[in-house]
Amino acid sequence: MGLFTSLEKTDKVRYKKVKEEGCVVTFSVEIPAAQVQDETHNYLLRLQQRAKIPGFRPGKAPLDLVKKEFTERAREDVLDGLIRKYVPEGMRELNLHPVAVPTVEDASYNEGKPARFQVLVEVPPQVIPKDYTKVAVRRKLYPASEEALAARLEELREANARLEKAAEEAIGKEHYAVIDYTGAKTKGEAELVDMSCEQVVNGLAEGLLGMARGETKDITVEINGKGSVLKVTVKEIKRKILPALDGEFAKDLGFNTVEELKAKLKNVMEDEGKAKSERELQQQIEQSLINSNHIPLPPSLVEAQLEHALERFRRQLLGEQGRWSDKQSDDLRVKLKPKAEDELRLSYLLPAIAQLEKIKASDEDLELELEKNLSAVEEAGKKEEVRKMFEERREAIADVIRDRKTMAFIRGKTIITEAA
Structure with missing residues (x-):
């Protein structure tokens, strides 16, 4: 079609709500063919001034040739300009207040026809509050019982425990082992292993069980899912010693007596x-x-x-x-x-x-x-x-x-x- 294609006549830009789902409103936009043509002509005139077409100086190429050379680009740029212009106008017309950048779908136009597209707009919810007075709830109390206090005191003792050399010569599940080890790609010195806990290195605790001070042996382990062998030497065997719950322990924590410690701890609880x-x-x-x-x-x-x-x-x-x-x-x-x-x-x-x-x-x-x-x-x-x-x-x-x-x-x- 030429520059003077006959137009499909409409009155003005039309905005219409198509769908409303939750906070997402979809509205359609229809831009009259005459306005689309005006935008297209203005775009082509601007493009003509800078278009580089073989055989013509910039700004001197015939308009119909510019249109022929840049048809697809003109369609895309004109449509983009129409979207940027009429999406905000549509939201104002329909009194929509977006909370995010709108999304445009199904944008298209044919020469001589109106441009049409749909816009998805996220809007705030319409909130009409209800049932906010006389809300019924149940209060659960957490008293500092004697059992809970005893457990908390035990936690304090655990937190202030110390390690001492064990009397036993062989490693048991209640011990802490101090080891040196060497593997194909790893090694360590004076590493402390709590025998009562699960280990990151699978098989290590099982291999250490029963080893004596100074003993060296190869232990098959699993590291990051892969089998490996560690040469392990037991440097020391230690036992955890909990402090007695007495006046000395209380003074170490800044209290004069055990009863004062208990009273403070109970208040905290x-x-x-x-x-x-x-x-x-x-x-x-x-x-x-x-x-x-x-x-x-x-x-x-x-x-x-x-x-x-x-x-x-x-x-x-x-x-x-x-x-x-x-x-x-x-x-x-x-x-x-x-x-x-x-x-x-x-x-x-x-x-x-x-x-x-x-x-x-x-x-x-x-x-x-x-x-x-x-x-x-x-x-x-x-x-x-x-x-x-x-x-x-x-x-x-x-x-x-x-x-x-x-x-x-x-x-x-x-x-x-x-x-x-």
Whole structure:
């Protein structure tokens, strides 16, 4: 067809919602043929000024030849320009507020016809909170019983144990062996082996059992799934000695008597029990809110929340430089996804409740939060950094305070019963 192809007439750009599934809205866009032709002509004119076609100086090639030489490029670039122009207009027209970059599908146009494509937009959920007052939960108590206290004291003794030379001449399961070893690709000196624990090197503990001080022998082991032989020499045999639960032990830990140590430990255990009970109550309240409010979620934000959870978990377990294997990452994604979704649901639910209940972070709330942060640092320079950071993130901090106050409001109306 030529430059002056007859046009299929339509009135204006048409936007129409096609489908709405959860937080994903699909709408269609139809751009009149006349506008498409105008965009195409303008593009070709701009292209004509810089097109390099054999036999013609730049800007002098006939327009129909430019069109013939660059037909496919013109189609792609014009369509891309139409998408960039009319997708934002369509979202404004349909009052859609995207939370992620929209996706365009089925984009096409033929000369003389309107351009058509569909847009997938992820939008925030419409949240109408319910059942957030009189949430029923059960409080489980964790008293510091005599049995629990005795177990904690035993842990303290274990933590302060020491190793001494064993009277026995042969290694038993209750011993610690100090060994030198040499293998085809590995060696070590004065390595301590706890005979009561499972070993990373399969077969090592079994081979050491019964060996005497100074004895050397070859032990068949498995390292990283591969068989190997280690030449092992027993340098020493040791036994773990637990300190007696007496006044000397108490003084070593900074207390005057065993009773004073027990009293302090019991107070610590009671505080830990209360904190654990509070955490469980909070979890019950949050889970009740989530279960009562079925909130759809934007897929992209779920993915972002999941990535954040994975990164946080990786740093806790592996440190800054640690990396998951692909399988570990896949397994963890499955495990962490429900929690990531729940966190995201709460992030939508709490502000919605706050709006209904007219809960806000006041200037006084913000000032108190700033003072609390300032009191945690001593250097004047650091305090100034805190002030600057606070001002830069004032709105986000206000949101955190608002959510905290909202949860306190919900907690104040929660019905708590004591578990038997």
